[in-house]
Amino acid sequence: MDWVGVDPLRQVVSRDAAMAQIDWLNIHWQVDIPDFGYYFWWDDKGLSLKSAAFDFRSRVHIDFVEGTQARRIKAVTGEALTRAMGCQKGLRPAIFDATAGLGGDLSVLANVGCAVYAVERQPVVAALLKDALRRHAIDGDAGWCERVQLQCADSRDLMSHISHGVVYIDPMFQKDRKSAPSLSMQVLHTLEGTTERPEQLIDAALDSGAARVVVKRPIRADFLAGRSPSSQVKGKTVRFDLYSRRKLTDADAIPHQGLIDG
Numbered sequence: 001m002d003w004v005g006v007d008p009l010r011q012v013v014s015r016d017a018a019m020a021q022i023d024w025l026n027i028h029w030q031v032d033i034p035d036f037g038y039y040f041w042w043d044d045k046g047l048s049l050k051s052a053a054f055d056f057r058s059r060v061h062i063d064f065v066e067g068t069q070a071r072r073i074k075a076v077t078g079e080a081l082t083r084a085m086g087c088q089k090g091l092r093p094a095i096f097d098a099t100a101g102l103g104g105d106l107s108v109l110a111n112v113g114c115a116v117y118a119v120e121r122q123p124v125v126a127a128l129l130k131d132a133l134r135r136h137a138i139d140g141d142a143g144w145c146e147r148v149q150l151q152c153a154d155s156r157d158l159m160s161h162i163s164h165g166v167v168y169i170d171p172m173f174q175k176d177r178k179s180a181p182s183l184s185m186q187v188l189h190t191l192e193g194t195t196e197r198p199e200q201l202i203d204a205a206l207d208s209g210a211a212r213v214v215v216k217r218p219i220r221a222d223f224l225a226g227r228s229p230s231s232q233v234k235g236k237t238v239r240f241d242l243y244s245r246r247k248l249t250d251a252d253a254i255p256h257q258g259l260i261d262g
């Protein structure tokens with residue numbers, strides 16, 4: 001599918017260098033703002049997504065260098081997410097993040113030392129994430145980014161290559177009418193391909209060679225696909241359902257990259 005991009009200052013050199021890493025999208029760049037629909041925006045903050053329907057200043061933009069997510073990454077010591085993955089006593093399992101999304105969880109996991117193979121099916125979301133990782137590698141402490149591989153693909157097609165480590169699944173939650181979702185979450189819900197068939201992900205993950213499968217759920221939600229976990233790690237508003245296949249060992253810390261390519 002072709003997309004419109006707006007580059008008001010015609011920063012062609014920096015833009016083309018960044019876009020060379022995002023080969024799954026075809027973006028037609030222009031200076032003028034379109035009258036309707038979503039469009040990409042390029043400026044000194046890198047790649048964002050805007051909509052003609054939003055306030056002009058609003059954008060979906062991932063930032064690992066400054067702001068809320070950067071603070072979350074730095075603050076993490078033993079949050080529920082890392083405990084659910086089995087991070088303990090120096091063990092840092094390799095994570096196959098089957099639903100990378102905006103990269104919030106994977107950045108925390110990579111920062112504590114896990115190798116993360118991240119997969120995002122939605123091409124717009126994958127593009128925003130890829131560009132945020134690129135910027136962080138340049139502007140931030142590049143360390144944890146080097147542990148992240150990102151692929152724009154459907155995780156279900158890759159699960160059969162997994163022989164170890166942890167598969168992490170964070171499906172889109174149902175829209176919660178009580179709380180106002182962030183702009184990013186509202187947009188994610190409207191983009192094609194973000195919400196379909198999460199039960200197929202758990203089926204594929206449980207058929208893979210992963211030592212453990214972890215599913216993030218709202219604290220009171222049913223089990224994904226009705227499958228009872230072997231244990232749970234609970235946070236305040238979410239919980240992690242653990243499906244343990246075998247004990248995690250140092251062999252589960254080997255990055256997934258070579259296995260999938262091989």
Ligand SMILES: C[S@@+](CC[C@H](N)C(=O)[O-])C[C@H]1O[C@@H](n2cnc3c(N)ncnc32)[C@H](O)[C@@H]1O
Binds near residue numbers: 098102201
């Ligand atoms: C709730 S978001 C994940 C949020 C992420 N954990 C974070 O911290 O930002 C779910 C994401 O999974 C993606 N997704 C859903 N099914 C997928 C699949 N089969 N393969 C790859 N990505 C998928 C959706 O496009 C969406 O971006």
